[in-house]
Amino acid sequence: MPVRSSDVFADIVSKLDNDSNAFVAKLVNAQNSGDLPVAMGPRLREFPGQWRSKFTNVTGDRQAMPLIVEIGCHTGHTLCDMAERHPEALFVGVDITFKRVIHTAERARERGLKNIFVILANAGGLSQLFQDGEVDGFVTFFPDPWVKKKHAHYRLYSEVFCSTVYRQLSRSGFLWLKTDQEPYFQTACEYAKSAGFCETASLPVFADGDFSSLFLRRFELKNLPWYGRKWTKFDA
Numbered sequence: 067m068p069v070r071s072s073d074v075f076a077d078i079v080s081k082l083d084n085d086s087n088a089f090v091a092k093l094v095n096a097q098n099s100g101d102l103p104v105a106m107g108p109r110l111r112e113f114p115g116q117w118r119s120k121f122t123n124v125t126g127d128r129q130a131m132p133l134i135v136e137i138g139c140h141t142g143h144t145l146c147d148m149a150e151r152h153p154e155a156l157f158v159g160v161d162i163t164f165k166r167v168i169h170t171a172e173r174a175r176e177r178g179l180k181n182i183f184v185i186l187a188n189a190g191g192l193s194q195l196f197q198d199g200e201v202d203g204f205v206t207f208f209p210d211p212w213v214k215k216k217h218a219h220y221r222l223y224s225e226v227f228c229s230t231v232y233r234q235l236s237r238s239g240f241l242w243l244k245t246d247q248e249p250y251f252q253t254a255c256e257y258a259k260s261a262g263f264c265e266t267a268s269l270p271v272f273a274d275g276d277f278s279s280l281f282l283r284r285f286e287l288k289n290l291p292w293y294g295r296k297w298t299k300f301d302a
């Protein structure tokens with residue numbers, strides 16, 4: 067069940083019948099009990115500017131750790147791979163469905179990863195989630211392309227998205243896109259350029275290698291093309 071409201075602090079759950087979707091109840095219980103590192107709705111008001119302090123099970127100086135956000139984390143394959151390879155960083159997964167948020171948080175727990183937090187939120191409300199300069203990297207792998215013109219307003223990449231991300235990034239921050247849709251890729255590149263982003267070959271934090279994803283593997287299995295671009299906020 068996707069959350070369509072782009073007010074990320076809205077109380078979506080009170081309008082739903084918890085019994086109609088087991089994952090709604092599971093997410094409510096997990097958030098209230100603290101059993102899983104998850105949050106949604108009004109609880110998210112506590113987070114902007116305080117993200118690093120929410121990773122209570124991480125040892126070390128959390129305030130000095132890079133904060134990386136994956137938008138559209140699905141069931142957490144890429145997020146867990148990134149967090150496992152980079153214990154020196156903190157990772158936030160964002161997804162729009164209750165089920166995927168739960169699956170991501172459960173996968174992180176199964177893999178013993180303490181440096182992951184997962185939130186239920188529509189990225190249309192991104193500006194509410196992070197303070198300016200709070201994030202060190204945004205990962206956006208295979209965002210839904212919404213190819214029909216009448217659905218274009220649902221697309222993740224827009225002028226507003228790129229300028230919001232730009233503001234929320236630290237000085238050494240980055241934005242990383244992979245997509246299977248060439249027209250989407252081209253317009254995303256234009257938006258990123260207009261927002262001030264600089265293309266780069268290598269990213270801070272992830273300089274040591276690449277990451278695949280569930281959708282990337284699906285496209286590769288079918289020999290379908292895909293397009294990728296990395297940007298930093300300023301020229302490296």
Ligand SMILES: C[S@@+](CC[C@H](N)C(=O)[O-])C[C@H]1O[C@@H](n2cnc3c(N)ncnc32)[C@H](O)[C@@H]1O
Binds near residue numbers: 139190209282
């Ligand atoms: C095509 S899948 C790609 C999943 C994963 N990134 C990968 O590459 O395998 C897109 C994901 O983005 C999520 N999503 C779609 N629109 C979103 C939005 N507005 N905000 C947050 N997540 C969204 C979907 O629920 C889904 O998990």
